Amino acid sequence: MKKTGMSILPIPVKDRTAGGLSLFWLWCGGNVLLVTFMVGSDYAPSIGLIPTIVLTIFANLAAYTCIAWSSQRSAKYGIDEIIALRPTYGIRGSIFGVIILVGINFGWVGILTALAGKSAKHVMITYGGGFTFTGDYIIYSLIGISIPIVFLLINPKYGFTLAKVTFPFFIALTIYILYKLIQPENWNAMASVKPTFEVGGAYVFELCVAFAVAWLPYLGAWNKFAKSQRHAYWTAYLGLTAMGILFGLVGGMATLLTGEHEPPAWAGQIDVGLPAYLIIVFGNITTIALLTYGGVMAILSIFPKMKYQIVTLALALPSTIFIFSASLQDMFNYILLFVGLLAGPYWAVSIADFYFLRKEKFDVRECYNPNGIYKYFHGFNPVAIFSQLVGMIVWVYLGGWMSGMSAFSYTNGESLFHLLSATFPAMVVSGLVYVIAGKIIFSKYQFGGYSFSKKNSCTKGVDKAS
Template structure:
């Protein structure tokens, strides 16, 4: 490897088949941990102010399944080629252009890490206050952050083991939480299925409904964009051409487990708001329980934030920062950077504005998802010149490292999406995909030819479907992997 070829950072090389160790059950357990996240309660608390609980649930299911489909579609990049999100982004955005949308995603993930860590820290502080009369949430925040960052630095298998431990505990305590809050609401004479703070009808009701749908999509849009960073570790059969069979590890998690548990969290947030006029369950639980029971419930909150942060926030952010920094920024350094950004964002001040922020984020990031979809499925038809993704002067260098089709589609898609905030996630995806497809096919790729588009060969440009593990040579004196030379890709 040339010493200045930062594209070949070891942490960003394709994952081989024998290194993929997350199975269907393991990913389902990871999703249980990821989906039970306190920030979701804010969506339920916001929705129940204008819609009955049944409509909030329906909107949540629709939004969850829709973003689950987006996740599953984009995940194939990691499963087929073993590529992470920031590496594949070199195709639609360029070897340098990739850093701009990627860093936006990385900073967003880091802020989510901070928000979830803050929730966990307040729960830890409450537990210590209960047991030892200790009260210092900031110290709890710093210690909790460090523990999560260490857990993530130990690798994906460590995260899966933690999820296996935490998931059943979280499920049981979440059920107890729902029953407790529902009983508390009933004692006040409130029927959780019919109570609405400010009922709406007609067009206003539909807008409120769509805001809940889009908030749920925006909530998970960050993960939908960079699912390849996680899916590259999923077990998948070689020589399998059926998309559903090849992607079976992720489908139950994305389309069943996530919608079910995300919806459950939204319900708890809504019922919490009905019971105590506050969607923050820590406030609600401190008024509904005490002693040992309160300690156990708060422990659930700690485990939920921990399991969510490692998989959904720190891994994607660290991978992105490692991509930007090259070999001088290994994965563990990216983990530390994510922790620092998440802390400096002062997450304790973000919760009250969360629903508004989610709509904005949803439009910006789902436009990236739309661009990835158009680039990977519609233009390249899942074939990728993986070798050139790691070359400074390869086909993805484009114009000084920028694919202007991707940059223009992303900016316009994000702007239009946020002009229609009630539909931001869907608008972002559709506009991003259509704009990129037109600009790339009829303009950019006329100027910068793409080998996999000009010659869509399965044997040269597919990965696990044809049984290939992509191996990139990083030795100083070898620029091209011998396997790729033998196949005459270049």
């Protein structure tokens, strides 16, 4: 018999054991990782110390406000994120969400694995008496990805245990690093750095929103264990936001102080080396478990007969190619472009559908029926796909210049970007187009489980997972 959470079947209410504290530490842990440091590092040299502090706080508060809304579908019905996308996109249309999630997963897990290996090597050289050997970086990286995979293979619920045990310690270490950074001599040094003005406030907002959007594919994988929707929303919002702000500030300040962008590099130049390395090495191990599990569930949504353990191994191994990546900063930037263009509009449509058309109701049984009401047109909802494509076009027009490719660069669009950013407007447009088109088309053709009565709700909204 499979352990709870090792299949794509709904989790009954009686088996949902994640309360507020467990979920809070889990989502805090989601952003307790060194790529969150790199968000602040990316823009701090361009805008300077005080703007970095103000914009990091504001942008994260704004970004995660709407992101946490997406956690409600899985929390209410106890189903995985990709399964919860089927009422919106159709049985087959949800596969695109799998492609996005797996693509993000390869990048994030790969970067985390490589940075954990770099940091472990620094620890051994700096604090281990100069100990080093041929291939040590590769060995440390492989150990870093192996530990969380073992935990997942035993029981995915160990992710909550890992979070409760490790992340409070890592957060305390990060607060200590922040305390060291704001000491008068360091503060004065950071304040004296002249901004390069290569990017502005809109870019900062774009970066924080895109990084927040990267969590959308993973929310349902863990919030399906939530005891209530309230627990799922507030813990995801508060946990991700708090750590996004804390780590963004530390990363930005450390880069201003040292000129280095990657955490393993700046950690060795300031008097917080060991705490920073501990966060990087062990924090990444726990986060890799969190990310990989989301990817495993996504693959199982397409191939439910595959063994959980085999999928876990198959998903983790390809990420090791990033150990040999020359520039992790470049990889980080490309992943965020990928997220903004594809994940933002795609999940915006699902959020709009759940709240504004379905009024938070859909039929769980039909999510598993390939010939049911969520079949739409050969398994795809054309209205949802069209709305997503409209949002993607908006993103390319506004933010295509960030790719560096002239074919996707528009002068007027770039000018508007500096006022609007790209990902958030694209999401708003996708959601708005879907709501308007959906109310017109679905009310006429009556498919997909929609039934617009005076109360404007769906007819099939019983929580079958209960």
